[in-house]
Amino acid sequence: MSQYIVRRFLISIPVIILISVILFSLVQLAPGDAFSGQFDPNIDASYYEKMRKDFGFDKPPVEQYFMWASNFIQGDFGISFRHKVEVSEMIGNRIGNTFFLAITAMIITYILAIPIGIFSAERPYSKIDYTITGISFVGLSIPTFYGALIAIYLFSFYLGWFPYSGTETVGNDYTGMAYILDKLHHVLLPAFTLAFLSIAAYTRYIRASVLDAKQQDFVRTAFAKGLDQKVVLRKHVLRNALLPLITLFGLDLGLLVSGAIITESIFSWPGLGRLLYEATINRDYPILMAGYMIIAIFVLIGNLIADILYSVADPRIRYD
Amino acid sequence: MSNPNIKIDENTKTPIGSHKAIKGQSPFQLAFTRFRKNKGALIGLIILTLITLISIAAPILIQVDPSATDLYNTSAEPSSEKWLGTNDAGQDVFARLIYGGRISLLIGFATMMLTVLIGGTLGALAGYFGKWVDMVIMRLTDVLLTLPTLLMVLFLVALLERTNEWILIIALGCTAWASTARIIRSEFLSLREREFVLGAKAIGANDFYIIARHMIPNVLAPLIVAATLLVANMILVESALSFLGMGVPPTTPTWGNMLNEALNMRVIEEQPWLWVPPGIMVVLTVLCINFIGDGLRDAFDTKSTRR
Numbered sequence: 001m002s003q004y005i006v007r008r009f010l011i012s013i014p015v016i017i018l019i020s021v022i023l024f025s026l027v028q029l030a031p032g033d034a035f036s037g038q039f040d041p042n043i044d045a046s047y048y049e050k051m052r053k054d055f056g057f058d059k060p061p062v063e064q065y066f067m068w069a070s071n072f073i074q075g076d077f078g079i080s081f082r083h084k085v086e087v088s089e090m091i092g093n094r095i096g097n098t099f100f101l102a103i104t105a106m107i108i109t110y111i112l113a114i115p116i117g118i119f120s121a122e123r124p125y126s127k128i129d130y131t132i133t134g135i136s137f138v139g140l141s142i143p144t145f146y147g148a149l150i151a152i153y154l155f156s157f158y159l160g161w162f163p164y165s166g167t168e169t170v171g172n173d174y175t176g177m178a179y180i181l182d183k184l185h186h187v188l189l190p191a192f193t194l195a196f197l198s199i200a201a202y203t204r205y206i207r208a209s210v211l212d213a214k215q216q217d218f219v220r221t222a223f224a225k226g227l228d229q230k231v232v233l234r235k236h237v238l239r240n241a242l243l244p245l246i247t248l249f250g251l252d253l254g255l256l257v258s259g260a261i262i263t264e265s266i267f268s269w270p271g272l273g274r275l276l277y278e279a280t281i282n283r284d285y286p287i288l289m290a291g292y293m294i295i296a297i298f299v300l301i302g303n304l305i306a307d308i309l310y311s312v313a314d315p316r317i318r319y320d
Numbered sequence: 321m322s323n324p325n326i327k328i329d330e331n332t333k334t335p336i337g338s339h340k341a342i343k344g345q346s347p348f349q350l351a352f353t354r355f356r357k358n359k360g361a362l363i364g365l366i367i368l369t370l371i372t373l374i375s376i377a378a379p380i381l382i383q384v385d386p387s388a389t390d391l392y393n394t395s396a397e398p399s400s401e402k403w404l405g406t407n408d409a410g411q412d413v414f415a416r417l418i419y420g421g422r423i424s425l426l427i428g429f430a431t432m433m434l435t436v437l438i439g440g441t442l443g444a445l446a447g448y449f450g451k452w453v454d455m456v457i458m459r460l461t462d463v464l465l466t467l468p469t470l471l472m473v474l475f476l477v478a479l480l481e482r483t484n485e486w487i488l489i490i491a492l493g494c495t496a497w498a499s500t501a502r503i504i505r506s507e508f509l510s511l512r513e514r515e516f517v518l519g520a521k522a523i524g525a526n527d528f529y530i531i532a533r534h535m536i537p538n539v540l541a542p543l544i545v546a547a548t549l550l551v552a553n554m555i556l557v558e559s560a561l562s563f564l565g566m567g568v569p570p571t572t573p574t575w576g577n578m579l580n581e582a583l584n585m586r587v588i589e590e591q592p593w594l595w596v597p598p599g600i601m602v603v604l605t606v607l608c609i610n611f612i613g614d615g616l617r618d619a620f621d622t623k624s625t626r627r
Contacts, residue, residue, distance in 0.1 A: 015462045022463060023475065030479035141607040143556050145563045146579065146599040149588055157589045164585065255468065262560060266583070276471075280478040280566060288478060296466050 005308055012300045019296045020289075024068060027285045028061050072293065078286035080279075087290045090275060095294070097167060098271035100183075101264070102256045104191035106249075109198040114245075116199075117206025118238070124211055132203065139200030144259045148193040148266045155189055162189040165268035190267040194259050198252060205248065206241065213241040246309045253302035257295050347620075351541070354619040361615020364608035371605055375421030386415040386573045405593045416573035417597050423485055423574040424602070427492070428555040428609075434493030435554075436547050439500025444539075446501065447508025448531060457501065464498035470557050477566045485568050488561070492554055503546050507539040541620035548613035552606045559602050575602050 052058055059067070071078065077087035120132040156164040167186050168174070174182050213219065214237055222232045260273035268274070272291060279287035345353070355361060374381065389411055405413055446457040464472065472495040477483055483491075511517060511534070520530050561567035562576025563583070570577050575598040582588055582595030 014459065015466060018459055019463050019466060026475065026479055137610065138603070138607060141552070141603050141610055143559055143563075143599075143602060143606075145560055146602065149579070149582060149595055149599065152585075153588055153592065257468070257471075261471070261474070262564065265564065276474075277564065280474050280564075283478055288475060292467065292471065292475060295471065299466050 001311070004311065008304060008307055012304060015300060016293075016296060020069060020072070020293060021065070023289055023292055024065050025061075027289065028064075030283075030285075068289070072290070077290035080287055081284045082282045083284075087286045090287065091272065091290060091294065094270055094272050094275050097269060098257070098260055098264070098273060100167075101187060101191055101194060101260060101269060101271060102253075104187050105195040105198070105256060106252070108191055108195040109202055109252075112195075113199045113202030114206060114242070117203045118210055120203065121207045121210035121214070122233075129207075133207065136200040136203045139196060140204075142196070144193065144197060145262045145266060147196045148190075148263055151189055151193050152266070162186075164189065167269060190263050190269055193267075194256060194263045197259065198255065202245070202248070206245070209241040209244060210237060213237045216240070243310070243314055246313060247306045249302070249306055249309075253299050257298070347541070351616075351619040355615055358615040358618060360611045361619075364611030364615070368605065368608040368612065371421060371601070371608070372425060374418060375425055378418045378422060382415045382418050384412045384415040386419040387411060387571060405591070413578070413594060413597070416578055417575075417601060420573045420575045420578055420598060421601065421605075423568055423572060424555055424558060424576070424605070427485055427489055427558045427568075427574075428551045428605075430489045431492040431496065431554040431558075432547050432550045434489060435497045435500055435550055436543065438493060439497030440504050440543065442497065443501035443504030444508055444531060444535065447505035448512060448527065448535065450509075454505070458505070461498035461501050464495060465502075469496045469553075470560055473557065473561060474564070474566055477561065483567065483569065485572070488558065488567060492557065496550065496554065496557075500543075500546055500550065503542055504539055507542060508535055511535050511538055545613055545617045545620060548609060548616055552609035552613065555602065555606055555609075575599075
């Protein structure tokens with residue numbers, strides 16, 4: 001088991017290195033650097049030459065890559081081209097907000113999708129089951145940003161229930177419980193928008209999984225023993241049907257982050273997604289490199305955790 | 321009167337022993353028969369065909385120039401003349417909606433073809449030759465599957481000076497092929513061990529012949545299903561990119577670009593006719609394609625019967 005975890009971990013390292021090499025090469029191929037955009041006639045051209053030298057832009061690409069990589073490992077992500085601030089500091093300020101949003105979205109997904117999926121699978125091919133299946137099928141076809149626009153229109157403008165921007169009410173210095181409630185009030189709409197796609201996908205998945213488990217021999221045996229319907233469902237069906245959800249958790253991490261780029265931009269949510277969106281527009285390569293590397297690391301860690309949890313939770317799975 | 325000496329087979333209604341060859345149905349004919357019975361998939365196919373035809377015929381159907389600006393008639397509400405009103409530049413929203421489908425569908429289908437070409441080829445190479453070829457290609461798919469397609473394309477677009485629909489198609493094709501390659505590779509891996517491939521090898525067939533004659537026909541079914549769902553996915557990614565202002569240049573009408581105009585809270589609140597219709601078109605198109613993809617999957621998969 002521990003051997004498997006170690007090996008599984010070691011496999012991720014070349015992937016991360018390859019990602020960094022590819023991203024770095026792409027940036028090298030791109031025209032221009034930090035100084036080509038900001039030409040100021042009042043500043044002597046030799047200043048830019050000197051700055052390029054100081055930043056190491058005159059060195060060969062391979063050397064630059066190793067410079068960047070060794071800095072990155074030490075937590076020095078470089079300086080933002082545009083904001084002239086340490087990238088690590090910018091990301092550090094934002095990443096908490098993204099986690100808050102993503103974790104809320106995950107909780108919403110589980111709270112809604114698991115009961116709905118089970119409810120649907122308990123009465124297969126009934127009218128309500130068809131309705132739920134139909135809605136989740138349509139839900140899978142709605143782009144995140146369109147869902148966000150509809151949510152803002154309905155819940156912010158029409159009903160006025162939730163605010164559509166920021167993480168807290170500006171100007172009000174709430175403390176204690178009021179602060180937490182204010183945060184929750186702000187996070188719910190973007191989190192629900194972010195979770196929408198996952199809710200639809202999970203509901204379909206759980207329904208199929210429960211229906212599949214209900215057909216297994218051990219369920220028939222349990223019924224034949226005369227066990228109560230509820231006991232069979234809880235102890236035999238659900239335990240087997242919901243187990244694969246653990247693997248989805250890891251795969252979901254990437255989806256949540258790429259969804260966060262859109263959701264955070266629309267809801268003016270100061271997280272990593274919005275930072276990356278702004279960096280994309282400004283071609284702020286140090287932020288892009290660091291942000292993408294961090295996302296990749298999180299996705300790989302998510303996959304790793306999912307694999308380990310799955311092997312712990314399901315004794316049928318043996319790794320050697 | 322029938323001749324009592326000739327026995328008629330009950331199943332085929334043909335005389336037994338008459339040696340008349342009974343033509344069997346190919347797997348694809350069988351799948352087509354099953355597909356035709358799937359109402360959702362058929363309706364999806366009909367609506368998608370309609371949307372495609374209307375988009376292609378846009379210049380004939382719509383007399384208004386979608387990029388013509390009418391500065392005396394900006395942000396107009398829907399009326400009998402301008403069915404969906406006008407945007408901030410006074411452009412006819414309905415005309416833009418019809419023309420918008422052209423680019424969105426073009427990107428969806430063209431990207432799918434490029435993705436299938438790249439992913440299919442690399443997946444086939446990895447699955448057939450194995451060893452280091454497999455190793456290299458699989459590490460590349462690992463990279464692409466770690467970072468979501470939307471993020472990879474955004475990164476590529478951020479590096480480019482400008483984009484147009486063809487650059488976007490190439491960028492999408494280069495980043496979205498990993499899942500297709502994985503599917504084809506796993507199919508090839510299992511096919512490689514099958515007896516008919518071994519037999520072909522034994523009689524001295526070369527690799528190219530075996531791949532073209534024995535392997536590819538056997539992966540067509542999963543490939544078609546994956547390709548169909550790819551079109552839907554690519555339309556979604558394109559609309560998201562254009563919505564973020566990183567896709568097709570804003571002057572070109574696409575559904576995503578039209579939604580980009582709604583990145584403004586005032587527009588969302590006061591001019592829903594600007595952003596509701598293009599979104600509905602994206603959802604409708606993607607929904608139709610998803611229905612077709614599901615129908616195809618059921619049709620090809622002989623094991624799955626509707627319980």
